[in-house]
Amino acid sequence: MSEVAISVRGLRKAYGENEAVAGVDFEVSAGEVFGFLGPNGAGKTTTIEILEGYRERSGGEVSVLGVDPGTPTRAWRERVGLVLQECELDPLWTVREAVSLFARFYSRPREVEETIDLVGLGEKRDARIGSLSGGQKRRADVALGIVGDPDLIFLDEPTTGFDPGARREAWNMIEGLKALGKTVFLTTHYMDEAQHLADRVAILRSGRIVAQGSTEEIAGAIGRSTVIAFELDGDLTIEEVRSTLGADVARVGDQVEAQSTDPQRDLYRLLTLAQRRDAELRGLEVRRPNLEDVFLELTREGS
Amino acid sequence: MSDRGIVLAQARMAILVALRTPRTIIFTIAFPVVLLVLFNSIFTSSSETTTLPSDVKIGAASYFTAGIIAYAAALSTFTTLAVSLTTQRENGQLKRYRGTPMPPWTFIAGQIVRAEAQALAMAAILLAIGGVAYGVPVPASTFPAFLLYLLLGTATLCSLGIALSSFTPTPDAASTVAPFSIVILSFISGVWIPVDQLPQWLEAVGKLFPLYHLALGLQTTLAPGTVGSGLELGNVAALAIWALIGIRIATRRFKWEPQAAAA
Numbered sequence: 001m002s003e004v005a006i007s008v009r010g011l012r013k014a015y016g017e018n019e020a021v022a023g024v025d026f027e028v029s030a031g032e033v034f035g036f037l038g039p040n041g042a043g044k045t046t047t048i049e050i051l052e053g054y055r056e057r058s059g060g061e062v063s064v065l066g067v068d069p070g071t072p073t074r075a076w077r078e079r080v081g082l083v084l085q086e087c088e089l090d091p092l093w094t095v096r097e098a099v100s101l102f103a104r105f106y107s108r109p110r111e112v113e114e115t116i117d118l119v120g121l122g123e124k125r126d127a128r129i130g131s132l133s134g135g136q137k138r139r140a141d142v143a144l145g146i147v148g149d150p151d152l153i154f155l156d157e158p159t160t161g162f163d164p165g166a167r168r169e170a171w172n173m174i175e176g177l178k179a180l181g182k183t184v185f186l187t188t189h190y191m192d193e194a195q196h197l198a199d200r201v202a203i204l205r206s207g208r209i210v211a212q213g214s215t216e217e218i219a220g221a222i223g224r225s226t227v228i229a230f231e232l233d234g235d236l237t238i239e240e241v242r243s244t245l246g247a248d249v250a251r252v253g254d255q256v257e258a259q260s261t262d263p264q265r266d267l268y269r270l271l272t273l274a275q276r277r278d279a280e281l282r283g284l285e286v287r288r289p290n291l292e293d294v295f296l297e298l299t300r301e302g303s
Numbered sequence: 304m305s306d307r308g309i310v311l312a313q314a315r316m317a318i319l320v321a322l323r324t325p326r327t328i329i330f331t332i333a334f335p336v337v338l339l340v341l342f343n344s345i346f347t348s349s350s351e352t353t354t355l356p357s358d359v360k361i362g363a364a365s366y367f368t369a370g371i372i373a374y375a376a377a378l379s380t381f382t383t384l385a386v387s388l389t390t391q392r393e394n395g396q397l398k399r400y401r402g403t404p405m406p407p408w409t410f411i412a413g414q415i416v417r418a419e420a421q422a423l424a425m426a427a428i429l430l431a432i433g434g435v436a437y438g439v440p441v442p443a444s445t446f447p448a449f450l451l452y453l454l455l456g457t458a459t460l461c462s463l464g465i466a467l468s469s470f471t472p473t474p475d476a477a478s479t480v481a482p483f484s485i486v487i488l489s490f491i492s493g494v495w496i497p498v499d500q501l502p503q504w505l506e507a508v509g510k511l512f513p514l515y516h517l518a519l520g521l522q523t524t525l526a527p528g529t530v531g532s533g534l535e536l537g538n539v540a541a542l543a544i545w546a547l548i549g550i551r552i553a554t555r556r557f558k559w560e561p562q563a564a565a566a
Contacts, residue, residue: 052402054560077404084402086561087395090316092323097316104312105405148403 003030004063005152005183006051011060013046020046022207023060030151033174033184035198037191037291039299043207044187045085045156051185052082052154065152078106081150083141085157091130095121098129099143106148118176119143120169135166142173152183159193171196191292201291205299219289222297226288228258228266230281236274244273255283306409313413317387318420330482331383332425335375339429342367342495343437353497356519357535361526365440368433369521370494372426373456374485377514379421380457382481384414384464389477392468397559407559415461422457441525445533449524452538456517459542462549463513469556472563488514493522513545 006028013021021043028034038044049055051064053072062069067076089098099116103109110118116125119139124132129140138158145153155174159167167190174197177184188194194201195215202212211218219225231254232238238256242249245266248259260266263286274281321327343364351363391397400410433439441449464481471477489495491509498506498515509515516538524533 054398054401074404074406077402080402082399082402084395084399087399090320090391090396092320093316097319101312101316102403104309105403107404144399 004028005030005032005065006034006185007061007063008047008051009061011047011050011062012058013043013050013055014058019058020207021050021057024204024207024209026202026209026212028183028185030183031178031181032199033178033186033197035194035201036185036187036204037194037201037295038204042204042299044204047204048154048156048185048187052080053077078108078148079151081145081148081153083145083153083155083158085160087141089129089137089140089144091128093129094126095129095132095140095143096125098140099147102144103147108149110147110149112147115143115147118146119173133166135162135170138162138170139173142170146177146182150182152185153177154185156187157189158186159188159190167193191290191295195291203295203298210298211294215289215291215294218291218298219294222294224289224294224297226260226263226286228260228263228270228284228286229255230270230284231255233274233279233282234277236277236279240273240277241270244269306406309405309409310412310416313410314416314420317414317417320387321383321417321421327383331375331378331421335371335378335425335429336432338374339368339371339432340436342371343433354499355523355526356498357523357529359523359526359528361522361528362439364433364437365525365527366493366497366522368429368437368439369525370489370492370518372429372453373492373514373518373521374489374494375425375429376422376453376457376517377460377485377488378482379425380418380460381464381467382485383421384418384461385467385471385481386474386477388414388465388468389471390474392558393472393474393561393563395561398561401559411465414465418461418464419454419457423453426453439525440527442527442529445524445526445529445531448533449521451534452517452520452524452542455539455542455546456513456520459513459546459549460517462546462553464549465557466549466552469553469558485514488512491515493518510541513542516541 004027008024008026011021011024012019024047036044036048046055050057050062051069053069056070065076065079067073095116096112099112103112116122119142121136121139121143124136129137132140142158159170162170171193174184186194186198200212200214201218202209211221213221238249238251241256241258245258247266250257258266267286346363352360353363353366354360401407430441434441467481468477471480488509491501491505492512492515494514498509520538523529523535
């Protein structure tokens, strides 16, 4: 699908002198999972709250499902599901009571029991929300966000504080939403999560987007390549490695890291060198560019 | 789903929450009943009477029963709304509602339905205890006015409770300010001490606030000696003015987003 779900052009938001969002452009296609990333204070929350219809913008054009979220209508709210960041549910409600209440707000809601099953709270449907674990509470939040059967779902840091098992289950659930054809707008501080779930990401820094695209595209755009890392052995020197590979080679702690645009060729050369010099390359590993490295590089202070 | 359905669903959820909160049951339901029994046991004998500002004599049991109905009504509406709205705003629940197609008024209406239901149920319970245990009569001729005072008074106190929630930054603040102000006002509004025993200036202060007029209205309409409907323009006007003040503040200041975090 190439239909546009979210379109943002020149978005700005100023608080007095301070411009929290300083000209942001991106598009989200219908049916994709879009990761919106950035360090704290980059303007993520401000942007997402403008898209959700909570906040007015200072400038730019925004369209969410064809509607300006600056003037949210009831019909538009029917199609947009929100899972907010800081939002406790009444601990005295049961899961079923909460989901049933929210189902009433929509003209064509998803079936309540089915929604509870979809987020994996089937065994807890009659439990009070106050008795749930952190991960289960978050899943209840998600149930409220999707009970209206929205076309577009905003998930603001949906797995913060989860243990690895709960995170994996949440990922499965989000993949399930994508399989249902929903568009998902995801913010997260976990780069592995974004890399795993998102079709495309945008990285925000100081109110501007510094990169967007798939992980591979972004890595390529900033010249990030595969890294070959190992420890030097014997009398093998870093200069020899550098001249053999003809690449950027640097010492990082105990290891030597070589940037590689052609890992197969460079590994062959490196192993040949090691064999000739009878050196053992302890801890040899090949790292594909990952989103975390790209993110850290792009959002580093002063870069 | 109809909007009326949403109002009733919100009211039902609010009632469930109230019934699952021991503090609510103890302070807003059990406490007024205990007070009614205590006051009628300690301070009154069946022969004692007091004189209302309208010069009507009323038995002490009727006087305290009506006063404590006003007190219970204030707890059910003013106090409970201020606390629960502040709590729901600060934990982000109100913000979440705003992100759904739910019309905002349906939520407020649901909370008011809960408050009114609780206030009317409390009035019925207290009247029943008063009648059965202390022989408090309910005069038929003034009962319509009694109900009217109860409805107008609780509506006023609802609007003021909602208005107060816009000033209290945290649930702690709300659950301190709201009950405290009702306790203080109860002393000078003829709820716990007949107003003819108060120094004049203190009664004058009490008169400025709505609880005085609600208590006086209920006492007048529960006094068998009252002639006519029992409605007095002064009380009705005072309650109506406070209702308008409450509505004006509430509609102007009510916030759906957490305030403590934003500050």
